[in-house]
Amino acid sequence: MTRAVLFVAALVVIAALAWALRRKSQYIAALQAQLEGAARELQSLQEACARLAPAGVVQRLVADRTDPGAERKVVTALFSDLVGYTAMSERLEPTVLARIMNGYFQRMSDAIHEHRGHVSTFVGDGVLAYFGALQHNPWQCDDAVRAALAMRAALRDYNKELADEGLPPLGVGIGIHRGPGLAGLVGSRERMEYAFVGRTVNLAARVQALTRVHQVDILVTEAVREHLDPRFVLTLMPPEQVKGIDEPVVTYAVRE
């Protein structure tokens, strides 16, 4: 009788231990799955971040937790802005406007990315993109102008879609300039972005504004033209004074 009780007790203990062991191994497996999920998310995050900053910067920031500092670079900046956005925003419902703008930003970003540029930021209805900021790119001017032409074509297609819905067409002005500056992480402790700081960006924005003056959609500066494939068809525009620059700025309209 005692032996039977002991046997049953032993069985109960073994069963309890087996159950505890099973629970523990399930817990470990769940933790391992979480860990692997986190590793995959981290990898995806690093890949996503690599589109916003050079891979080396992302690696040092995410994995090594060090700020790699700023770097002097020659970059081609592309600044684009919607024509007539303010008037359109007053006429359309916010939900419709948001949908139109999202479609517009997506198409512009795709055209820039396809030509090896990276969108740095959306400024209101404008897009600021860089070529040669993330990776060494000796063909950055050709890439930027090809991206601008792709943006023009994408907008033409998008306008057909908008017209089918009875919505007004969008117009865009694009300014492109090439020059030196400082590339690196800029911002506060809470919010940082990989940015390019210097006169180059300001001039690209000023040149974009000149598209209204010259009634064209794509303008490049002399610094861009010097490095541009001669097969691009350009038209010289009259020099114009712009804010913050002493000398009148010579620009060229890109035809095709």
Next chain:
Amino acid sequence: MAAHALEQVPWESCLLTPTPDDAMESYARAKMGMPLPMIRYFVPVPWLSHAMVDLHPEYGLLMSLELELNDLIQLVVSQENSCRFCYAAVRGMLRIQGMSEERIRSIEGSLTRADLSPREEAALSFARALTRSTPAAASAAKQALLATGVSVSEMKEIAFATAVINFTNRAATTPAIPPYTMEQMPRKLHVRLLRPLIARMLRKTRSRGQATPLDGALSYPYAGLVESFAGSPIAPALAKALAEMWASPVLTRRCKLLMFAVIARGLGCEACANEAARSLVKEDFSEDALANVLTHLDAPELDPVERLLVPFARETIWYEPAPLQRRARALRDQLTPTQFLEAIGVVSLANGLCRLGAIVADHP
């Protein structure tokens, strides 16, 4: 065992048809003691499939660099290049050799927190820098590596190992060699059961290199790169790969040189760009035409095949796998199958060698 991080990277369907070839597979088996699964995709261009086998550093090419560190270089470079095929293969090999999943993951995640020696950490940082940035930008990582006490010859072996895996990564990624079998391999029951046996087999076939003289004068482009490894078994292996590549009749030497020149320019490797320019002059390609090609990736002097391959070469310097594979698919439709395959081989090798060239140019 769950999926690893790179399995999420988009990957197109394969652009090549495998061609089983007993002779080539025996060649790989004799040298490596096991089959090389990707080799059957490259059989139609013999120099390329031979180079895949002959340039593998761990089979008798490394005299100073430890094979274990070479494995880690392959891991971090494949991760950097998002090459799912090579990454899965290297990861699988590390697991078979007994490295824990946690250890692999810590190396992938952060070198500074992976419990590596300063020398190992500097070597892996150098390999990463050479892969992700221009050789000029990688020179700081090279100095840091040398500062840990690594000899110049060992540094050159690290650069060579990095160059070879950059070559292999592009050869596997550009035509989208299917990674799925490799990714599943460590999870297979029979692999897990036979792990000690396979590990033993691997240890037996991997070997250290012995000093090897470089015979004869070399007269083809980039021979200087080979000569900078004189005395090491790397030199004859590299010499064979380069000699066979230049001699291959599928694409013209001029076309191959143009691809090398574009990649050298994209990487900012002056030594390699000058070498390509000198060799192109010997091919009666004018300096003006070359200037045009290097500035705008086109020139009236280019023939139709060159006009396709010059801009394509540029796509392989920095890339994301899926967009590169889509561009390669568009290219494939305009070339013969062997032209397409040889073009992949040339751009892949050029990417490896131009990264290597800039580093060893300062250390002849």
